[in-house]
Amino acid sequence: MQYSQALGAVGISQMVVRPGDTALAHGSGDMPILSMSFFVTLMESACNSALAEFLQNSESSTMHQINLIVHDAVGIGPEVQGTATCTKVEGALLTFSCEVYDNSRLIAAATMERVVVERVSFLARTAAHTLISQQEN
Numbered sequence: 001m002q003y004s005q006a007l008g009a010v011g012i013s014q015m016v017v018r019p020g021d022t023a024l025a026h027g028s029g030d031m032p033i034l035s036m037s038f039f040v041t042l043m044e045s046a047c048n049s050a051l052a053e054f055l056q057n058s059e060s061s062t063m064h065q066i067n068l069i070v071h072d073a074v075g076i077g078p079e080v081q082g083t084a085t086c087t088k089v090e091g092a093l094l095t096f097s098c099e100v101y102d103n104s105r106l107i108a109a110a111t112m113e114r115v116v117v118e119r120v121s122f123l124a125r126t127a128a129h130t131l132i133s134q135q136e137n
Helices: 036-051 119-136
Strands: 010-016 059-070 079-090 093-102 105-118
Touching: 010 036, 036 059, 036 079, 036 093, 036 105, 059 119, 105 119
Parallel strands: none
Antiparallel strands: 010 079, 059 105, 079 093, 093 105
């Protein structure tokens, strides 16, 4: 597959912040604000949405690297939106500009690199690594 067609593709995602989505509930902080892991989840979901029409059924993408900047926090209740735009394609490595908003307020921004993988071989390799790791313990 030629991934250059994905250049400029845009994806979106959204969620309503619930009490179970907070840093307090996840143990990653002591305040009832949206856990940082959900910023990444929203961005990844938006990337997947942007890529959906460009990947074969046998392909998927997985995160390779992220540079995340958090501008503000968000509490319980609002609906937040994630956006992702594919800005660079180098073979199977795709770069996205990602943002998370609470209405028009920018909450977080990131540059994310994702690599396109063949689903079955990637999962087989992951399972093999897991088995080896478990045998070593």
